[in-house]
Amino acid sequence: MATLRRLDSRSPGFRAELSQLLAFESAQDPKVDAAVQAILADVKQRGDEAVLEYTRRFDRIDASSMAALEIPHAALQAAYEQLPERARQALTLAAERVRRYHEHQKQSSWQYQEADGTVLGQQITALDRVGIYVPGGKAAYPSSVLMNAMPAQVAGVGEIIMVSPARAGDEQQLVLAAAYLAGVHRVLTIGGAQAVAALAYGTASIPQVDKIVGPGNAYVAAAKRHVFGVVGIDMVAGPSEILVICDGRTNPDWIAMDLFSQAEHDEIAQAILLSPDGDFIEQVSASIERLLPTMPRADIIRASLAGRGALIQVASLDEACDIANWIAPEHLELSVADAPAMAAKIRHAGAIFMGRYTSESLGDYCAGPNHVLPTSRTARFASPLGVYDFQKRSSLIMVSAEGADTLGRVASVLAHGEGLQGHARAAELRLKTN
Amino acid sequence: MATLRRLDSRSPGFRAELSQLLAFESAQDPKVDAAVQAILADVKQRGDEAVLEYTRRFDRIDASSMAALEIPHAALQAAYEQLPERARQALTLAAERVRRYHEHQKQSSWQYQEADGTVLGQQITALDRVGIYVPGGKAAYPSSVLMNAMPAQVAGVGEIIMVSPARAGDEQQLVLAAAYLAGVHRVLTIGGAQAVAALAYGTASIPQVDKIVGPGNAYVAAAKRHVFGVVGIDMVAGPSEILVICDGRTNPDWIAMDLFSQAEHDEIAQAILLSPDGDFIEQVSASIERLLPTMPRADIIRASLAGRGALIQVASLDEACDIANWIAPEHLELSVADAPAMAAKIRHAGAIFMGRYTSESLGDYCAGPNHVLPTSRTARFASPLGVYDFQKRSSLIMVSAEGADTLGRVASVLAHGEGLQGHARAAELRLKTN
Numbered sequence: 044m045a046t047l048r049r050l051d052s053r054s055p056g057f058r059a060e061l062s063q064l065l066a067f068e069s070a071q072d073p074k075v076d077a078a079v080q081a082i083l084a085d086v087k088q089r090g091d092e093a094v095l096e097y098t099r100r101f102d103r104i105d106a107s108s109m110a111a112l113e114i115p116h117a118a119l120q121a122a123y124e125q126l127p128e129r130a131r132q133a134l135t136l137a138a139e140r141v142r143r144y145h146e147h148q149k150q151s152s153w154q155y156q157e158a159d160g161t162v163l164g165q166q167i168t169a170l171d172r173v174g175i176y177v178p179g180g181k182a183a184y185p186s187s188v189l190m191n192a193m194p195a196q197v198a199g200v201g202e203i204i205m206v207s208p209a210r211a212g213d214e215q216q217l218v219l220a221a222a223y224l225a226g227v228h229r230v231l232t233i234g235g236a237q238a239v240a241a242l243a244y245g246t247a248s249i250p251q252v253d254k255i256v257g258p259g260n261a262y263v264a265a266a267k268r269h270v271f272g273v274v275g276i277d278m279v280a281g282p283s284e285i286l287v288i289c290d291g292r293t294n295p296d297w298i299a300m301d302l303f304s305q306a307e308h309d310e311i312a313q314a315i316l317l318s319p320d321g322d323f324i325e326q327v328s329a330s331i332e333r334l335l336p337t338m339p340r341a342d343i344i345r346a347s348l349a350g351r352g353a354l355i356q357v358a359s360l361d362e363a364c365d366i367a368n369w370i371a372p373e374h375l376e377l378s379v380a381d382a383p384a385m386a387a388k389i390r391h392a393g394a395i396f397m398g399r400y401t402s403e404s405l406g407d408y409c410a411g412p413n414h415v416l417p418t419s420r421t422a423r424f425a426s427p428l429g430v431y432d433f434q435k436r437s438s439l440i441m442v443s444a445e446g447a448d449t450l451g452r453v454a455s456v457l458a459h460g461e462g463l464q465g466h467a468r469a470a471e472l473r474l475k476t477n
Numbered sequence: 478m479a480t481l482r483r484l485d486s487r488s489p490g491f492r493a494e495l496s497q498l499l500a501f502e503s504a505q506d507p508k509v510d511a512a513v514q515a516i517l518a519d520v521k522q523r524g525d526e527a528v529l530e531y532t533r534r535f536d537r538i539d540a541s542s543m544a545a546l547e548i549p550h551a552a553l554q555a556a557y558e559q560l561p562e563r564a565r566q567a568l569t570l571a572a573e574r575v576r577r578y579h580e581h582q583k584q585s586s587w588q589y590q591e592a593d594g595t596v597l598g599q600q601i602t603a604l605d606r607v608g609i610y611v612p613g614g615k616a617a618y619p620s621s622v623l624m625n626a627m628p629a630q631v632a633g634v635g636e637i638i639m640v641s642p643a644r645a646g647d648e649q650q651l652v653l654a655a656a657y658l659a660g661v662h663r664v665l666t667i668g669g670a671q672a673v674a675a676l677a678y679g680t681a682s683i684p685q686v687d688k689i690v691g692p693g694n695a696y697v698a699a700a701k702r703h704v705f706g707v708v709g710i711d712m713v714a715g716p717s718e719i720l721v722i723c724d725g726r727t728n729p730d731w732i733a734m735d736l737f738s739q740a741e742h743d744e745i746a747q748a749i750l751l752s753p754d755g756d757f758i759e760q761v762s763a764s765i766e767r768l769l770p771t772m773p774r775a776d777i778i779r780a781s782l783a784g785r786g787a788l789i790q791v792a793s794l795d796e797a798c799d800i801a802n803w804i805a806p807e808h809l810e811l812s813v814a815d816a817p818a819m820a821a822k823i824r825h826a827g828a829i830f831m832g833r834y835t836s837e838s839l840g841d842y843c844a845g846p847n848h849v850l851p852t853s854r855t856a857r858f859a860s861p862l863g864v865y866d867f868q869k870r871s872s873l874i875m876v877s878a879e880g881a882d883t884l885g886r887v888a889s890v891l892a893h894g895e896g897l898q899g900h901a902r903a904a905e906l907r908l909k910t911n
Contacts, residue, residue: 389600424688447839464774
């Protein structure tokens with residue numbers, strides 16, 4: 044049985060094959076779009092009443108008021124305190140490490156003064172209020188709650204409002220405990236486009252937020268795309284991916300399991316290995332065959348590996364870096380002797396896991412960095428979710444009388460050149476001799 | 478003649494009136510959307526051929542090849558060198574100041590090591606390739622070219638490709654000169670959704686870029702919204718706005734002209750004054766009446782002031798700050814005695830112009846900060862265009878053998894809690910005793 048396709052970078056059709064393997068564009072379904080636009084318009088106009096109606100229709104929860112859909116803050120703390128000891132300790136340690144790492148991302152205001160007294164700079168402030176979308180069902184991970192809300196808390200966001208469709212008791216407890224640790228202020232059991240609309244436009248019971256982050260289904264993604272501009276949004280996430288580069292000297296079972304840990308997310312997740320060592324690729328393949336039947340989520344893993352996985356033999360580790368830069372993977376594992384030297388050659392990746400001991404799964408939970416990362420080649424231009432996503436900048440400009448004179452003359456020439464005489468005259472009025 | 482509406486913050490209906498005055502949501506026209514989607518799909522499939530066809534149809538330029546639509550790089554330098562002396566000096570000084578300011582925004586990679594040897598950090602890299610959209614017609618400003626391209630150049634972007642519909646000779650020369658100073662690598666005279674599509678998907682003659690920035694008409698805005706995710710985009714810009722807070726001790730002519738300099742952009746631009754001093758508001762009003770007939774763009778200014786402008790009397794300067802934070806203006810002028818103290822109370826503004834000498838127009842051209850700023854209340858969550866928009870981050874994680882043991886145990890507990898056994902086992906395999 045061949046679970047994974049094998050590719051060789053030296054074969055003539057390689058780039059085309061690789062291109063096809065990576066191809067993934069989340070379709071923007073016109074029907075979903077039309078439904079979402081109707082929901083957005085309705086919630087914008089009728090507020091809470093519309094949210095309650097859609098919650099009744101789509102989530103089958105018949106609440107008489109928004110208050111009935113809100114989880115009191117005391118319940119978050121209670122959920123945390125009632126967790127089993129081991130789970131509570133692990134979650135607490137993860138939260139502390141995530142917080143500590145993100146503290147390093149805080150940006151500070153800066154300014155400088157020029158010889159004539161002119162002051163220039165940027166003032167950095169936190170967002171007032173953000174919404175965190177936490178999906179229902181199998182994707183409702185406590186670690187996701189931590190990773191989405193913690194950077195907002197570290198940034199100093201005034202109010203963090205979490206929305207999430209209702210779910211079963213035990214799952215809910217872990218999610219609420221994570222919300223407690225991450226400093227979430229309010230939790231509402233609403234979801235879908237109606238929750239996005241409520242956060243984006245505000246209703247009588249939910250104040251308008253400034254940004255909405257967190258993953259969701261096609262309706263949530265379409266809703267976020269539409270309200271972009273009214274509020275800020277994070278990236279629209281695609282399927283999760285890992286690219287492992289290995290020199291052939293890591294335990295092949297470790298590499299196989301790293302590929303599984305990505306593939307087990309869902310059938311469209313992507314796990315790819317690049318190695319210059321053909322024998323090692325055989326060993327990893329054997330590990331995969333041997334270990335796969337022992338995995339509880341074997342069916343998902345098998346489908347994912349068969350559909351979108353690959354073991355690729357490359358000419359050299361340098362070539363592997365080139366391919367990695369082209370792929371711009373969400374997760375990049377450098378399982379090689381000198382990983383930092385190799386990392387310096389990587390221009391595009393969401394997160395770089397360096398060295399044989401650094402399994403990607405540590406990064407998902409507790410190493411400290413955020414696990415919300417750019418997918419589908421968007422690491423070419425996007426960054427991990429971070430504190431910087433919950434801070435923004437205002438330019439600071441204070442021109443001295445002297446500066447107004449020198450700069451005013453320049454502005455006047457350029458403004459007249461663009462035919463904007465009001466701009467020119469506003470500068471000219473402040474010249475020393477006009 | 479009452480050119481501007483007067484409001485008073487102490488009147489009962491004030492907040493509602495202000496809300497209505499600010500209301501502006503760029504409609505997403507379904508017809509524009511459908512046309513744009515068709516163009517995007519076509520260019521994605523047929524590449525250059527489709528771009529040439531649309532350029533023929535919409536821009537009335539019949540080019541036989543993309544090469545015919547490209548302006549050779551030597552032409553940029555020539556345009557710069559042939560500028561009249563004064564214009565060239567002004568543009569050069571502006572470019573130097575913009576460059577110097579933006580150098581302060583460059584972010585650097587960082588990392589820290591923990592006691593057990595684990596290394597965490599972020600690696601910061603520039604985008605490989607970006608597209609700058611420069612609109613045709615009256616909005617084709619050389620200063621915009623500078624402001625959009627310079628941060629990319631300072632960030633170290635490998636290739637900057639400018640697209641812009643063709644225009645008349647003289648205007649073109651200033652735009653090309655600015656492109657030269659800002660380090661633009663290629664210039665193509667294409668525009669509209671077809672130019673956005675070519676940049677987003679790539680064609681035989683235009684490589685796929687990683688991000689597209691710059692303002693455009695409704696078609697360009699819709700196209701950018703659709704390709705968001707395939708490439709990065711900047712904010713969708715709304716009408717330009719200024720909010721002036723004045724204590725009543727600035728020359729009223731200066732304030733009037735500052736309001737004009739915003740209003741002259743177009744009929745939907747917004748200029749608002751807040752002052753606690755009723756007499757001063759009268760004086761500004763008188764200045765407006767007296768100066769308006771002297772302005773070459775008087776018709777536009779009058780329409781803009783009448784449609785969306787206001788002179789607002791407030792109870793105090795503190796209340797003015799509260800209102801400013803609610804408005805989150807693109808440009809905020811603090812024409813008061815102690816402007817830095819007041820700026821510290823401002824949480825949301827694109828750019829803050831401090832002191833009586835700092836006219837907004839200096840910021841548009843040559844003070845140094847970027848003039849691409851968040852509009853329509855988006856300063857609540859967005860920042861001026863900057864070097865940070867052309868850099869992105871990769872998380873760095875290197876766990877020591879010791880760290881893999883401690884962190885692995887935590888990750889294992891949390892991964893089992895989420896039902897992701899592959900994640901758990903990838904961590905467990907690396908424990909010291911497993």
